[in-house]
Amino acid sequence: MSVFFSDEAIARLIQEDVPYLDLTTYGLGIGKQLGEIEFSTRHPMTISATEEAARVLEYCGAKVHYQVESGTVCQEKQLILQASGTASALHSGWRVALNLMEYASGIASRTRVLVDTAKTVNQSVSIVTTRKCFPGTRALSIKAVLAGGGFFHRLGLSETVLIFNQHLIFLGGIVGLTERMNELRRQFQEQHICVEVDTPADAWMVAQAGVDLIQFDKIAISDLEPLVLKLKQQYPNLKLAVAGGITSENIKDYASTGVDILVTSSPYFGKPCDIAVKMRLLPNP
Known part of the structure; x- marks a missing residue:
């Protein structure tokens, strides 16, 4: 490796x-x-x-x-x-x-x-880790994640377009982002456009706008499962990720919702x- x-x-x-x-x-x-x-x-x-x-x-x-x-x-x-x-x-x-x-x-x-825990209920799910490793240890941390069968979410700000609420503040919210979607697609034709949302309503808005990946942040599992099912039925090519507080204690529950990707920082701490x-x-x- x-x-x-x-x-x-x-x-x-x-x-x-x-x-x-x-x-x-x-x-x-x-x-x-x-x-x-x-x-x-x-x-x-x-x-x-x-x-x-x-x-x-x-x-x-x-x-x-x-x-x-x-x-x-x-x-x-x-x-x-x-x-x-x-x-x-x-x-x-x-x-x-x-x-x-x-x-x-x-x-x-x-x-x-x-x-291993996640794949007992969802064989196709990917476990990816964030950039929240201790500064100066990223290469070693990424190697360790790969050794454990996981993958990395993103290695740095230069490689992916991942839009957070903090970006939306400067865009006029989700509505402002959807108005910029065609421009973003022309500008980043090789990159996927990914957006983090924290409400089902925002998820539907960005899905309709044509994003490639939606990342759910701290949405309750009880709300997530039906939402994932409906989004996948209507947008079969849309990738769905979930982040925020995923640990070994709850990862099976999150994996069972049918999302494609589970984003976590927990391997770094222990x-x-x-x-x-x-x-x-x-x-x-």
Whole structure:
């Protein structure tokens, strides 16, 4: 599973933790001794960022011998990454590699729960995540979501036309938007026009205006199910998404409404996974 991380990005992660040297390893005089490091799961999880963790260790001078691929569903006490090198290399990369895998695997595991739960009632539904990840972690967060079987809603403001109420303030509301729809279609012939609504009335207005996707925000499930059915009957090519407060506790209910896309931020928030680390001394050649 490939999401681009430059060598400079990997180096910055290491430099944040080792700005000059590992003072403890240096002071103990053990830096040149050879050792091996192993990372393994303490509980079942969907693993992510093993590739970046391996690059961290390699950048520090270690040699990676084994790693599992991001997206692998791992059982308890399963080996996920193994490397060898000098004590200096292993200690320099240890914590950075561990943090990457624990946080990313937490996101991947929560995403996997959402995907598996939703698909028990709606096999065709897509689980996509928002841009609400912690600033500076988007690439890692997106990789983790993909590892968990989800997808991303949008990566940034430059790639999609998604109109919110905050935009409508400057357009004169839904009516003003519908008057601009033909102009938008001429301007953005390659992009889909997507609009978020919070009332059934607004949904019907933008559907009639010819939008490609309607995103419902915080509409009650009891109101959503009949609305989705009627909109799909009248506009079969219209895509429907729902956002706002979707979690593992309610995702099955939202998926059962028949929408195409469930938009959530919940995978980003929660405990990291717990990964064990063991080091052992190797004989010098």
